[in-house]
Amino acid sequence: MSTVAVLVESRDGSVTQPTFEALTLARTLGTPVAVWIGAAPAPAEAARLGIHGAEEVRVVDAGDAARLPAAAAAALGAATADADVVLVISTFVNKEIVTRLALATGAGVVVDASDAEMVDGHVETLQTVFAATWNVRTRIATDKAIVGIRPNTTQASPGETPGAATLVEVAADLPETRELVTGVEPVPAPDGVPLAEAPVVVSGGRGTNGDYTLVRELAELLGGAVGASRDATDEGWISHEHMVGQTGTTVTPALYVACGISGAVHHRGGMQASGTIVAVNIDPDAPIFEIADFGVVGDLGDVIPQAIARIKEVRGS
Amino acid sequence: MRILVTVKFVPDLQSQRSFTDGAVTRTGDDGTMNELDENAVEAALQLREAAGEGEVYALTVGGDDAVAAVRKALQLGVDHALHVADASVAGSDVFGTAKVLAAAVRKVHDEAPLDLVITGMAALDGLTSMLPTALAAELDWSQLTLASGLTIDGATATVVRNLPDAHETVSAPLPAVVSVTDEANTPRYPNFKLIMAARSKPVTTWTLEDLGVDAATVGAAAARTVVVDASPRPPRENRTVVTDTGEGGAALADFLIERGLA
Numbered sequence: 001m002s003t004v005a006v007l008v009e010s011r012d013g014s015v016t017q018p019t020f021e022a023l024t025l026a027r028t029l030g031t032p033v034a035v036w037i038g039a040a041p042a043p044a045e046a047a048r049l050g051i052h053g054a055e056e057v058r059v060v061d062a063g064d065a066a067r068l069p070a071a072a073a074a075a076l077g078a079a080t081a082d083a084d085v086v087l088v089i090s091t092f093v094n095k096e097i098v099t100r101l102a103l104a105t106g107a108g109v110v111v112d113a114s115d116a117e118m119v120d121g122h123v124e125t126l127q128t129v130f131a132a133t134w135n136v137r138t139r140i141a142t143d144k145a146i147v148g149i150r151p152n153t154t155q156a157s158p159g160e161t162p163g164a165a166t167l168v169e170v171a172a173d174l175p176e177t178r179e180l181v182t183g184v185e186p187v188p189a190p191d192g193v194p195l196a197e198a199p200v201v202v203s204g205g206r207g208t209n210g211d212y213t214l215v216r217e218l219a220e221l222l223g224g225a226v227g228a229s230r231d232a233t234d235e236g237w238i239s240h241e242h243m244v245g246q247t248g249t250t251v252t253p254a255l256y257v258a259c260g261i262s263g264a265v266h267h268r269g270g271m272q273a274s275g276t277i278v279a280v281n282i283d284p285d286a287p288i289f290e291i292a293d294f295g296v297v298g299d300l301g302d303v304i305p306q307a308i309a310r311i312k313e314v315r316g317s
Numbered sequence: 318m319r320i321l322v323t324v325k326f327v328p329d330l331q332s333q334r335s336f337t338d339g340a341v342t343r344t345g346d347d348g349t350m351n352e353l354d355e356n357a358v359e360a361a362l363q364l365r366e367a368a369g370e371g372e373v374y375a376l377t378v379g380g381d382d383a384v385a386a387v388r389k390a391l392q393l394g395v396d397h398a399l400h401v402a403d404a405s406v407a408g409s410d411v412f413g414t415a416k417v418l419a420a421a422v423r424k425v426h427d428e429a430p431l432d433l434v435i436t437g438m439a440a441l442d443g444l445t446s447m448l449p450t451a452l453a454a455e456l457d458w459s460q461l462t463l464a465s466g467l468t469i470d471g472a473t474a475t476v477v478r479n480l481p482d483a484h485e486t487v488s489a490p491l492p493a494v495v496s497v498t499d500e501a502n503t504p505r506y507p508n509f510k511l512i513m514a515a516r517s518k519p520v521t522t523w524t525l526e527d528l529g530v531d532a533a534t535v536g537a538a539a540a541r542t543v544v545v546d547a548s549p550r551p552p553r554e555n556r557t558v559v560t561d562t563g564e565g566g567a568a569l570a571d572f573l574i575e576r577g578l579a
Contacts (some may be wrong), residue, residue, distance in 0.1 A: 010501075011482070047429060067485065069460065091445055091573065092438075092463055093480060099450040103412065109543030111445050130334040137546040178459040183486030194481075200578070240479060240500065246441060247353065247499045249481075255578045269441075276576060277553070280571060286538060287559050294572045298561025306566025311579045314570070 001032030002118070002153070005058075007037070007076060008049065011189060012296070015045050017197045017218065018089045020156035021050040022149055026087055027159055031055055035079040035171035036249035037066050040167065050165025051158045057159070060170045064184035067181050071174045071245055073100030078172035083144070085123055088115075093197075098146045108140040111148030123147060131246070131265050132272035151196045152252045171181075193225050195242065200224025200255045201271070203244055207260015207281060207300055210237040210253060214304040215259050226249065229261045255271055260300050263288025280304065320361040320433045321425055323418055324390050325351040325440045326383035334491030335369035340408060348382055350389040353437035355504035358393050360467055361435050361498045362505070372396045372427060378406055378417050384520055391462070392507035398520040399425070405525055408537025409490035417449035417535055420528035422456060432491045433474065436462055438498045449496035452477070459489030465500040 004026040010018045025030035027263055034054035040063055046057045058079040060189040076097060080086050086101065088094040090112045100111045110116075113125040116226045121147035125138045140147075157201055161166075185294075195201065202219035203230065204212050212226065219226045227244040228237070246269035256274035260265060263279070263286055271277070281294035293312040296303050325557065328350050335342045358375065365371040375390030377383050378401040387398035401421050409417070422434055423510040434456070439446040453460035461467075464476035474493045478485040478498065493556075507515075533539065547577050559568055573579035 040535075058556055061396050067416070068487075070454075093479070095446045096450045096460075096462060099447040100454060102541075103451065106541075108410075109447070110542055111447065124545065133334070133550055134336065135546075135550055136336070136550055139543045139545050140541065142541045142542055179461065179489040181485055181487050182485075185484040187481065196481075222573075235337050247438060255573070256522070276447070276578060279566075284558075284560070288405055290559070291553060292558055293553055294569065295558035296324060296554070296561050296565040296569050297515060298565040301563055302563075303566040303569060306448075306564075307570040307573075308566075309569035310567045312576065314574055314579075 002084035003082055004030040004032050004085040005035050005080040006032055006054070007035050007086070007088040009089050010038070010041070010045070011035075013042060013045065015041075015048055017156060018151035020048075020052045022087045022089060023049065023054055023152040025116060025149060026085070026153045029085055029116060029123070033058060033083070034165075035060065035076060037062055037072060037075050044168055046071065046165050052156065053101060053162065056166050056168050057206045058124045058168045058170050059292075060172050062172055062174060064181070065174050065177070065183070067099045068177050068179050069096035070100050070177050073104065074174050075172040076193045077101050077104055077111065079170045084144045088146070088148050090150050094148060098148060102146055105144055106126065106142060107144035108142040109146040109147045109148070109173030110138050110140060112250070113149050114134050114153040116147050116149065126256035128273050129267035132197060150250065150252060151197070152303075157312045174299050189240070190225065195227055195244070195249045196251060197227045198225035198251070199253050200259040201227045201244065201251050201253045201274070202259065203227030203229065203261055203271075204232060204238070204259045205261030207233065208237070214300060217257075218304055218308055220259075221311060222255065224253070224255070229267050230264075258288050258292070259304065261288055262286045262301060318368040319429060319431045320362055320364060320435060321326045321374040321376055321422055321431055322354070322361045322395065323436045324354040324355045324358070324375050324386045325432065325437075326353045326377055326379050326386040327440055332406045335549070336544070336547035341409075341548060343525035346517075348385055350386040351437055351440045352383065353439055353441060353499060354386070355393070356497045356499055356501050357435045357437045358390050358395060359504040361433070361504045362394050362468060363502065364433070370561050371408070374399055376418065376421055377401070378414060378494070380407070384544055387517060387520055391518050393475070393505060394511055398518065400520050400522045401528065402522050403525045403532070405536045408540055410540040410542055411445060411447045412541065413535035415448060417525070417528065419455035420530045421523060422452075424523070424528060427494070430492070432469070434494045436493070438496050439525050445542050449494055453494035453495045455538055456494065459488055459491070461489055461493050462496040463496065463498055464495055465493055465498045467497060469555055500558035522546065
């Protein structure tokens with residue numbers, strides 16, 4: 001049975017949902033172990049990792065140095081020497097870490113995967129490319145495989161035989177680094193569920209004219225996160241953390257609602273793999289309608305309030 | 318200030334992009350310089366202009382058509398164009414590509430020391446974002462990646478990294494590999510004078526032998542990953558677009574409710 005190490009992501013000490021998704025996927029590939037980089041997790045968090053199948057929680061307390069990719073890769077490497085597969089959440093930072101780990105170990109890497117399975121003893125992954133217009137299956141030819149998995153691509157579930165989640169401390173020999181982190185300004189955690197992990201995303205673009213009131217109201221009603229197009233973040237209407245697109249956050253929610261977004265290829269690349277896509281735009285020729293399951297050509301100020309009222313009415317009855 | 322910018326030849330975003338035999342189809346007809354590399358070229362040009370002296374190189378790896386990427390960089394104002402063209406490179410994974418790029422960087426660096434290698438944050442065909450890190454590791458230079466701001470003070474480079482959880486400031490000694498995001502600057506458009514001048518500028522072409530790279534260590538045979546299948550995703554079926562004549566919002570709500578999404 002293969003050992004599958006999952007790099008845990010946490011926010012304010014709590015394990016994130018994509019980590020549980022990755023552990024769920026890891027169970028289909030072999031025996032999961034969790035790798036926690038930082039001071040030891042609270043017992044409740046370690047227990048949650050166990051419930052999702054982690055047999056062990058390997059703790060590497062690398063301190064502040066772990067902000068640097070080379071140091072984080074050394075920490076991850078120390079905890080995954082025996083692992084056949086290393087699974088991480090596909091973030092920009094983790095892609096840097098696994099690149100270093102791959103160079104150190106000779107492992108093959110696929111990032112931005114939406115699925116992974118064992119085929120004849122090798123890991124094969126699925127990805128969507130070209131703004132999610134193509135499906136690609138890749139085989140990792142090396143014995144050791146590293147996979148970056150996108151959030152929201154596996155339904156997280158508890159394991160049938162929850163692991164004991166034994167805490168194991170791992171010492172790491174961190175490399176000397178030339179880089180020095182001289183400033184860290186924390187970004188406040190978003191209200192509600194983070195964009196990349198949200199089951200519903202409601203996004204606003206140029207058509208909002210900078211007023212996100214309706215977008216936020218609909219997002220709240222649907223239990224979703226608020227997204228934006230590049231146009232809107234460039235205008236300064238909303239912060240960069242909200243940008244959905246190839247250079248911002250890539251999302252794959254069950255429902256994506258595009259409000260006043262034309263649907264340029266850069267934006268589509270960040271959301272086209274969503275489950276159901278709904279679009280409202282005043283311009284009937286907006287490219288977003290080419291990929292929308294349901295589109296309304298109309299004014300946001302008319303359409304969204306009516307939709308909100310209707311949903312409330314049906315829920316209330 | 319001596320800076321080398323790596324640029325990638327990719328299919329135009331607006332074209333019908335596809336795969337052939339497990340690799341991205343790249344042809345001269347609809348290929349161009351990766352859009353995010355324009356930010357890298359811009360960052361290099363701004364540093365050269367601020368310093369009032371210096372040279373900027375553009376480097377690409379790929380088949381004959383890939384020369385279009387460095388030609389575009391010349392049009393934007395870089396001084397020298399370098400093209401590693403060798404059939405053995407085809408099918409390389411990110412590690413093979415980094416090895417070839419690193420060898421070419423070293424060749425330039427050995428002639429006269431470089432201060433910086435600047436790259437884009439990702440290529441819009443593959444989007445893995447792994448190359449800058451792999452290149453920094455291959456060169457064993459400082460790594461300052463995902464920079465939305467870059468300043469040089471003497472022999473030290475400082476970048477700002479806007480990560481989801483924090484905005485970091487990171488400093489490191491030169492030489493460094495820096496990748497810049499699309500927030501870093503607004504790329505210039507090529508002007509007529511530069512376009513005309515670019516036509517007569519030479520492009521230096523190198524083979525793996527020129528770089529001292531063993532062909533067996535790169536290319537498809539050395540790649541750690543293999544594309545086993547690539548196919549276009551089927552278009553969405555049963556799409557509906559309605560025009561709002563007073564009931565559009567209600568129709569939208571009903572659609573969501575029917576699908577169990579609201």
